[in-house]
Amino acid sequence: ARVFLARGFPVRFAEEPSPTGALVYWLREEEHGKAAGGENMTPSHNPLSTQGQRWNLENGDVAPTSVTDRIEREANIICMRDPTIEKHDLKQAESENRFTYINMREKYVAWVADFLRSQRLDTLLKDFYSKPGHRFIHNAMNGVARGYIPEIFENLGIPAESVFPMDSEKDNLLGLRFYANPEEQWLLPTMDRLKQVGAIFECANDTDGDRCGGILDETGFTNLNKLLAMLCDFTIRGLGWENHIVIRTGTTSTAIDDVVQALVGEYNIPTPEWDQINSLVQHPFYNIKRIADDTDTDLNYILSLHKFPCIDTEVGFKYISSAMKKYDLPAAIAGEESGGFTIKRFPDKDGIIGICIIASMIAWHGKPPGKIWKEHTEKYGEKHDVRLDIWAPNTPKEKIINSWLDNPPESIAGQKVLWAGGTYHDKVEFVLQSPGWGADTDAAIISRLLVRASGTEEINRIYIESSDKTITDALKQASLDRLNNLIIEDVNSAANHFDLADRIASTGMTFMTEPTRKQYFNAVKQRMNTLATETGEKPVEIYRKILHLLTLGMDRDVNVRHAAWDIDIGAEYYRRIFR
Structure with a gap:
């Protein structure tokens, strides 16, 4: 704020840490587009150490990218030059009426409640959640969304006890979480709370309240891939939102496409890109590496598997926002599997409105999300999807992508590769078909496998989807085997004990089987012995140095990261090397 003031910008500053949705509301409804912009400092759904702008x-x-790239470039130049940054005095600016505190919460809560009334959702919500036993848990994960859902419901005249607040206290360490991410791993441990408070389901927001990644009920966790498909059905059939487009990112399940395809004949749903090969494949950096050329496989059929009734975008909400502007149409649902979605013409994801819409969908069906999904699959077909987040050092993290692009296989886990393509260092994707169907494409089982390298963390994200769970499981294991083999191979190139310790610390053990872990630490021990020979030290001295780096010398965030996945990496190393 002091820097903005020094450059001549008047500043309105939120009285308390506020969710992204409230900031977007303020820019649109209070400033009416006349502000220079809005800034929110948050780690979002990422580790606390990755505080960002x-x-x-x-x-x-x-x-958009053009703006964020410019900000990043200018910030890097400032860091390199280390100039004196001019900052204005806040008290002086306040006396000049150039710096004012604002209460975003009160007006934003009223605005969300008014929107729900405009869609006649207030009656639906009140009728359902006013009944005894019809309550749900809102887990704020100690982020800025705390208190918002109960206040919105109270504004609608719904009893406050219908929403049970969890982790709604301010905690700068987020309850010692590695990150506040509303996904399966972080919600499943709270399953017992459902029975304790008599709740139908639990939902959660991330640190800045723009995500609501999934919901938990007695049947387990329902991820956003499933939720987006169910919400699409709800907004079109339940709310009658016709002439609304549907948008998803390329990593999001095609279960939502199945809904649009089934409803498009009955409802007015624009599908402006259905007749085109999706734009991701047309990107100039995308490489098509394999298209099956068997005589019994039709090229047009393979290409049709890259044509979708939904608008398909790159990963990142800025691309969804751009697609909404391109077609100048409201969205029945527009989202990404990583936890964020929007509706209508709201330009950014909003986890607080998102939870209100999810609660409305559950009220419309009158049953918990697990049962809704079961009925959904009976209507639209089954889709099994898996996303794995696997910590891996940078070399194997990119090598799994580049090596598959260089030498795409003809089959993976017994499934025929119809299509292989992607972008070097970024992603590789496969469209696969169950073998033996030949020209009978209607009966064939189509599966999809995509591997992405995170741009911010040492993580590979593996996405798998199929209508057959056995195939999903087989593709999962094949992908894990390939990545783990590359991680083990990478150990042999560690330059010294510091480098080796860093690679061990960057490796996630969660998805390694016992034999694979044994193989990995055997490779580690062999490399340490080689390093000892090269440096003239005793092997045990190298062992101890690395043990120190993985325990007392380990960065706190790295240690918490392993602990979050139920791994004590220092103890694991000690047990494997010294015992």
Whole structure:
């Protein structure tokens, strides 16, 4: 704020840490697009150590790449030059009426409640959640969304006890979580709370309240891939939102496409890109590496597997926002599997509105999400999807992508590769078909496998989907085997004990079987012995140095990261090497 003031910008500053949705609301509804922009400092759904700058344009839109690249470039130049940064005095600016505190919460809560009334959802919510036993848990994960859902429900005249607040206290360490991420791993441990408070389901937001990654009920966790498909059905059939487009990112399940395809004949749903090969494949950096050329496989059929009734975008909400502007149509649902979605013409994801819409969908069906999904699959077909987040050193993290692009296989886990393509260092994707179907494409089982390298963390994200769970499981294991083999191979190139310790610390053990872990630490021990020979030290001296780096010398965030996945990496190393 002091830097903005020094450069001549008046500043409105939130009285308390506020969710992204409230910031977007303020830019659109209070400033009416006349502000220079809005800034939110947050780690979002990422580790606490990755505190970042989130910038929204004057109309609330997510800042596009051209803007974020410019901000990043200018910030890096400032860091390199280390100039004296001019900062204005806050008290002086306040006396000049150039710096004012604002209460975003009160007006934003009223605005969300008014929107729900405009869609006649207030009656639906009140009728369902006013009944005894019809309550749910809102887990704020100690983030800024705390208190918002109960207040919105109270504004609608719904009893406060219908929403049970969990982790709604301010805690700068987020309850010792590695990150506040509303996904399966972080919600499943709270399953017992459902029975304790008599709740139908539990939902959660991330640190800045723009994500609501999934919901938990007595049947387990329902991820956003499934939720987006169910929400699409709800907004079109339940709310009658016709002439609304549907948008998803390329990593999001095609279960939502199945809904649009089934409803498009009965409802007016624009599908402006259905007749085109999706735009991701047309990107100039995308490489098509394999298209099956058997005589019994039709090329047009293979190409049709890259044509979708939904608008398909790159990963990142700025691309979803851009697609909404391109077609100038409201969205029945527009989202990404990583936890964020929006509706209508709201330009950014909003986890608080998202939870209100999810609660409305559950009220419309009158049953918990697990049962809704079961009925959904009976209507639209089954889709099994898996996403794995696997910590891996940078070399194997990219090698699994590049090596598959260089030498795409003809089959994976017994499934025929119809299509292989992607972008070097970024992603590789496969469209696969169950063998033996020949020209009978209607009966064939189509599966999809995509591997992405995170741009911010040492993580590979593996996405798998199929209508057959056995195939999903086989593809999962094949992908894990390939990545783990590359991680083990990478150990042999460690330059010294510091480098080796760093690679061990960067390796996630969660998805390694016992034999694979044994193989991995055998490779580690062999490399340490080689390093000892090269440096003239005793092997045990190298062992101890690395043990120190993985325990007393380990970065706190790395240690917490392993602990979050139920691994004590120092203890695991000690047990494997010294015992």
